[in-house]
Amino acid sequence: MQVNESKPLNIKNWSPEDRPREKLLLKGISALSDAELIAILLGSGTTTLSAVDLAKKVLSGANNNLHELARLSVKDLMKIKGIGEAKAISIVASLELGRRRKELDEEEKPRITSSRSAYEQISSHLIDLPHEEFWIILMNRANRVVKKVQISQGGVAGTVADPKIIFKVALEHLASGLILAHNHPSGNLTASQADIDLTKKIREGGKLLEIQLLDHIIVAGQKYFSFADEGLL
Missing domain, CATH: 3.40.140.10 (Cytidine Deaminase, domain 2)
Structure with a gap:
């Protein structure tokens, strides 16, 4: 059987330890790359891209920098082919949660020394x-x-x-x-x-x-x- 090398392998056919969700369960969240974490947020890819490949495309659009990714709005993300409103909202919401977590008040107010x-x-x-x-x-x-x-x-x-x-x-x-x-x-x-x-x-x-x-x-x-x-x- 001839294999079409230009078309990515369906994520369901990957080894379980290489699928983002299964990999998280098997190895823990720290074992996942940025692209794999974003792929979990996306939930699915497109007809030609797996969720991980689409996530890599999203990261590439932000120069592979999470700080730059956090600057993008829903409309900015939707300019990336394969990213619709729901996927864009998921990314923006997750990055905002990260910011809010960092801002949670500590039991003792932080002291500014410099x-x-x-x-x-x-x-x-x-x-x-x-x-x-x-x-x-x-x-x-x-x-x-x-x-x-x-x-x-x-x-x-x-x-x-x-x-x-x-x-x-x-x-x-x-x-x-x-x-x-x-x-x-x-x-x-x-x-x-x-x-x-x-x-x-x-x-x-x-x-x-x-x-x-x-x-x-x-x-x-x-x-x-x-x-x-x-x-x-």
């Missing part, structure tokens, strides 16, 4: 966004996180943060310390003049209200810019 720890606290809110958002991290006297609050949402090029709203929120939560944070979807790590001016306003206003501005973090993908580290406070 710009890196500040970035780690806020990055999941900002890292995958196609638009700019402005957040604040409120802290008590021990520099433990009291609350993270979104102040504004803008477009690709910028967002407006009103100092009055920032201080209103900080006072409502009796914060002793404050960290500003926003993202640059472009990946540019340079602080704009508007960023610098706003930081100065918040620093000076905080002195009057006894709310110390500890840092201003600009999130640009996997990297960040810290005003404190750069001596701009």
